[in-house]
Amino acid sequence: MKFFDTIIIGGGAAAWAAALYAKRYNLSVLVVEGELGGETALAGAIENYPGILSIDGFELIQRMKNQAVGLGAETLSGKAELVKNFAHCFEVRVGRENYQSQSVILATGMEHRKLGLGRESELKGRGVHYCATCDGPLFKGKRAGVVGGGDSAVKWASQLSDMGAAAVTLFVREPNLNRAEPINRERLKKYSNINVLLETVLTAFVGGPPLKAVRYKVKKGKERELALDGVFVAIGAVPRSELPAQLGVKLDKQGQIDVDPRTMKTSVDGVFACGDVTNASGSFKQIVTSAAQGAIAATSAYLDLSTHHDFCALHAVPVAGLLETGAQHQKNGGRRRVKTKSRRH
Numbered sequence: 001m002k003f004f005d006t007i008i009i010g011g012g013a014a015a016w017a018a019a020l021y022a023k024r025y026n027l028s029v030l031v032v033e034g035e036l037g038g039e040t041a042l043a044g045a046i047e048n049y050p051g052i053l054s055i056d057g058f059e060l061i062q063r064m065k066n067q068a069v070g071l072g073a074e075t076l077s078g079k080a081e082l083v084k085n086f087a088h089c090f091e092v093r094v095g096r097e098n099y100q101s102q103s104v105i106l107a108t109g110m111e112h113r114k115l116g117l118g119r120e121s122e123l124k125g126r127g128v129h130y131c132a133t134c135d136g137p138l139f140k141g142k143r144a145g146v147v148g149g150g151d152s153a154v155k156w157a158s159q160l161s162d163m164g165a166a167a168v169t170l171f172v173r174e175p176n177l178n179r180a181e182p183i184n185r186e187r188l189k190k191y192s193n194i195n196v197l198l199e200t201v202l203t204a205f206v207g208g209p210p211l212k213a214v215r216y217k218v219k220k221g222k223e224r225e226l227a228l229d230g231v232f233v234a235i236g237a238v239p240r241s242e243l244p245a246q247l248g249v250k251l252d253k254q255g256q257i258d259v260d261p262r263t264m265k266t267s268v269d270g271v272f273a274c275g276d277v278t279n280a281s282g283s284f285k286q287i288v289t290s291a292a293q294g295a296i297a298a299t300s301a302y303l304d305l306s307t308h309h310d311f312c313a314l315h316a317v318p319v320a321g322l323l324e325t326g327a328q329h330q331k332n333g334g335r336r337r338v339k340t341k342s343r344r345h
């Protein structure tokens with residue numbers, strides 16, 4: 001079992017920024033990265049990250065990862081399935097392996113909300129999609145729909161058109177597109193093959209798999225049908241709160257991790273959180289806010305570790321086995337020292 005000063009869970013902007021700062025504080029860091037890149041990798045062109053005019057999201061996240069790994073952050077692809085807390089000493093399970101740390105930084109982001117219509121799971125990937133960057137290229141010359149009225153929906157509609165879709169229909173529940181950034185709304189106007197249906201709700205998926213058509217209602221009017229090859233669902237996301245719940249971390253009413261935005265501390269000692277999974281910046285969730293919160297979380301973890309110097313080694317002997325005891329710690333002159341081989345005292 002390996003031991004780290006901090007284990008960061010997540011592979012998005014928040015996680016890599018936290019890893020970068022933690023390494024610059026000379027902490028030993030493991031990043032359990034889940035799906036590489038998180039939402040940033042799927043966001044398409046990013047034009048609002050300071051200092052970079054325009055960059056593909058996947059390229060941006062690769063750069064962030066390379067920077068942290070270049071400084072010595074260790075990484076692991078896979079899902080952290082269980083996090084336990086033994087008095088400020090944490091154990092994280094990934095696959096069959098367990099890893100230990102003195103602090104945990106949760107950067108697990110959000111997952112896409114489903115429409116909740118019948119047969120949605122059956123048609124997933126076969127006409128019902130949740131990522132235009134990933135599945136958009138399959139719609140070259142085909143008819144696509146996008147459901148949603150926010151920034152993601154507007155961006156996905158133009159992205160699908162750019163990727164060669166023959167026609168794109170945007171189904172918007174609200175009477176306007178005000179939830180999308182003005183620059184993205186404006187951009188939409190230059191596409192002649194994007195049709196926006198306001199005050200419209202999807203009511204059913206028809207045919208398939210693969211999907212053949214959708215049914216929808218405009219202003220609660222009569223149900224209509226439109227032949228489509230696929231629909232992209234962009235109606236927001238819900239925070240991934242499984243791991244924080246295991247740790248007993250306080251969540252707010254929306255299921256977001258409740259943090260102090262000045263420190264990114266959670267309600268549990270030694271557990272920090274950053275990015276979209278938290279309520280630090282309200283509903284304003286961006287790459288730049290996630291990265292900033294990652295930097296703050298790592299700084300707080302570092303400060304916390306300096307105060308609780310070797311707290312885990314002194315208190316967690318039963319779970320550790322590989323850690324030096326308090327007595328040995330004194331013998332070593334109080335320096336942080338982590339053994340990599342199991343040894344019982």
Ligand SMILES: Cc1cc2nc3c(=O)[nH]c(=O)nc-3n(C[C@H](O)[C@H](O)[C@H](O)COP(=O)(O)OP(=O)(O)OC[C@H]3O[C@@H](n4cnc5c(N)ncnc54)[C@H](O)[C@@H]3O)c2cc1C
Binds near residue numbers: 009014044
């Ligand atoms: C279509 C779209 C377009 C966007 N465009 C922009 C834009 O132009 N500009 C902008 O600033 N923002 C944009 N955003 C928002 C931005 O992408 C997010 O705010 C940002 O990516 C959030 O970063 P994060 O690190 O908090 O979470 P995420 O990027 O969601 O990363 C979470 C990570 O945690 C991992 N994870 C989850 N659970 C576990 C687990 N148990 N074990 C291990 N790993 C786990 C996931 O696999 C993922 O890698 C866009 C979003 C979308 C969907």
